[in-house]
Amino acid sequence: MTGGWRSMGRADLDAVAAISDRVHGAFTEPRGVYCERLDLYPAGCRVLERGAAVAGYLITHPWHRGAAPKLGALLGALPVPADIYYLHDIALLPAARGTGAGSEAAAFVRQQARLAGCEEIRLVAVNGAETYWRSQGFEEIMPGQEAPYGPGSYLMRGSV
Template sequence: MSAATQWRPMGQGNVDAVANMSDQVHGSYTERPAIYAERLRLYPAGCFLLERDGQALGYLVTHPWAGDRPPALDQLIGVLPDEPDRYYLHDLALLPEARGTGAAAAAVDLTVAQARAAGFDRITLTAVNGADAFWRRQGFVDALVAASSYGADSVSMVRLL
């Protein structure tokens, strides 16, 4: 990843750009802007924007979570759990021009650092659109939990820290 391309904290002013990138990258797995605005409001420390020369090229949304069931796709969660037991990687998306730059691996490193700093010993996620192969290369393994709201081709995954 070049010095000009960097992950930085996301702000509420970035929510529309994030939703637009989600629409472009995730297809039927996209979520409404309200979802990203809520996650940012609930846990700003886990929300990041990838930028190069002021242009948004990707985003990362993470937060504490509890239990084996992931947050439902495109559903508001209201509040974070009182007693979280894991760190959840809700969403990572990169526009085509950011792929192959090391930005995804940097996002995983950022997520691991955030999870450790918050005291968690595992990160969970739901892989869609065949992304489970990428996540396996990043140290994630299949979890024994179904991610029902994400469809039959989704894969629940975990990485122990």
């Protein structure tokens, strides 16, 4: 990844949690969730730097076709083998939107999915992000069914 994306480290977790709180509102997660994802799959965790500040983050990992991970829940371990790649979370502060950072993140996710041997990517879109993900080639899984995180959330899938 270019354009200011770099590997996430433990020193970034306070900024990640603060960005999540600001961007995701009711769909934010505790800091411990981000810490665990970083421990379980550091290759899928990135932060976006703008100047000296963190302006966004991306958390991804291999997963299975079953239910999406519950909001705010720890995983304990990643499934082996995994049959999909999961985009757990992305958040960009307003100043980072419209800069191409989202497209770079989507390209990174596709690359990571290929490296993990997965042909499908899944995510849960919240706060109107389903429109963006549709523009990136994702589609809603089982439209009209119960939303994974409640009203305003959409389980989506895309090809690698």
